[in-house]
Amino acid sequence: MNFELTEEQQLIRDTAADFAKRELAANAAALDCGEGQDAFFTNLNALAELGFMGLNIDPRYGGSGVGTVAFSLAITEIARACASTAVTTSVTNMVAEVIQAVASEEQKSYYLPKICSGEYPAAGFCLTEPGAGSDPSGMRTSAVKDGDEWVLNGSKAYITSGEFAGVFVVWAVTDKDAKRGKGISCFLVERETAGLEVGPAEHKMGQKGSATNPVYFDNCRIPASALMGELNRGYQVALGELAGGRIGIGSLALGVGLAATDYARDYALEREQFGQAISNFQALQWMLADAYTELEAARLLLMQAASLKENGKDFAMQASMAKLFATEAANRACYSGQQILGGHGYNREYPLERFARDVRITSIYEGTSEIQRLIIARNKLSV
Known part of the structure; x- marks a missing residue:
């Protein structure tokens, strides 16, 4: 099996990461306090200009056409900086994909360019x-x-x-x-x-x-x-698109979980107690090791589901597995990060408190963890 990203996929990932660090991260805390809306819309428009509002949409309709794997990578990097921007981007892409999949040529030609270009700030x-x-x-x-x-x-x-x-x-x-x-x-x-x-x-x-x-x-x-x-x-259409949307939400959760774990790691390297950095204590080392291991497993599940979808193969069960595992792992990672920060992790001055609140919904929307387990069980019991 080849786990290497293509040059195009690496470019999408790196572009998303660079934009997220430069433009999104600084505004995320403001958005959480009810401010920063002007910058939020400016960033959505900039993401559209970069091609991130139609990542899996045919270029003849204004999309990027880079595929589902690139979509997953992009959402993860955006979510590392701002979960609110990531969910807006993910859902807008999902709406664009359902239009591309079942709409008439006239409908596709009219609506998809408006979504992909940012003329519509988002789609519902x-x-x-x-x-x-x-x-x-x-x-x-x-x-x-x-x-x-x-x-x-x-x-x-x-x-x-x-x-x-x-x-x-x-x-x-x-x-x-x-x-x-x-x-x-x-x-x-x-x-x-x-x-x-x-x-x-x-x-x-x-x-x-x-x-x-x-x-x-x-x-x-x-x-x-x-x-x-x-x-x-239409119901069959909805079920199909929800499966694709689960890759987006799983990717979002992965990004938040990685952001939380990276912050906790950096904090542990600097924070001293008992005369040494707390990163020297095995209890914290194991918390970080478990978080990084679970998040890497989540990434691989997401890549598998995204690759299957991109290649036109059945991916619904794999998307449910990826969404279930990634969102639950990300929730655990955020709470472990808070624990490593101690009292600071409960303080709004530090981002772990926001990460923990942002990640919580990922195991609820686009199908709860319980619904994902139901889908997986029914699939396995039907053989």
């Missing part, structure tokens, strides 16, 4: 509802055909970038009499469409620079041409 993935999270097949948002239009009614919850996304991919029930999960379709809905309202941002524990909003549809009329893909086949 409207699947989750207040009563349909881990089980999206239970959604209640409906779309009813009325002449040459569809009329949307319902609500979505926890939508990343809701308040500044330029376009949303929205899932809705189009056949209420169909079996569960069979009568769902997906639509492209622009932000300024009448009847679409974005609610106030949620007050979150972490990743505070990334807006997370409810989105409401009240007799929201969209043209018949807004239907994306086959009628009543």
Whole structure:
């Protein structure tokens, strides 16, 4: 097996790392305090100019076309500096990929260049509802055909970038009499469409620079041409794209976990107790060794899932394994980092406190760890 990155993949990784260190890291703490929004949007636009908003999108639509492995590498490096920017980038790429996968040529030609270029600061993935999270097949948002239009009614919850996304991919029930999960379709809905309202941002524990909003549809009329893909086949599209999104979130978690562990390592080398650097104590050495080992294992799982996806092979179970392991390992790494810092790890003056809050959601969104275990178990028990 060849574990070496291509020159292009190395370039993507190094470009992301350089940009993250120069532009994102300094603003991450400000975003966590409710400030730095202007710089946040400037950085999103700069990432688009660098090609990071369409990493796996065909260049003829304005994308970079560098593949899923490069996408994973980029999200990890961005997340090392700013988890809020990383999740915005990851979800925007996911929306672009679902449009590329199932939209009409006209839809792709219109929306993908706007997403990839940064004309739209971000794009939104409207699947989750207040009563349909881990089980999206239970959604209640409906779309009813009325002449040459569809009329949307319902609500979505926890939508990343809701308040500044330029376009949303929205899932809705189009056949209420169909079996569960069979009568769902997906639509492209622009932000300024009448009847679409974005609610106030949620007050979150972490990743505070990334807006997370409810989105409401009240007799929201969209043209018949807004239907994306086959009628009543949208649920299968959602499941496929969630698998790809799990590579992004696993990569994000890996970046945060590495940032936390690197900071804890550097602190341990400088902090002295009992007349010597605390890095000399075996208890802390083993904490760092375990964290780095688990994060390296997470990286390899992510690379495997990304490589399978990039080569058009079945990757859903591997994506669940990677997401499960990477997010849980990153959570442990952040808490170990806090422990190494001692009281300082609980103090907002040090970034470990923010890392621990930012990483917590990664084992919840894009499918909880419990859902990933369910997917993996069902796959293995079906042989």
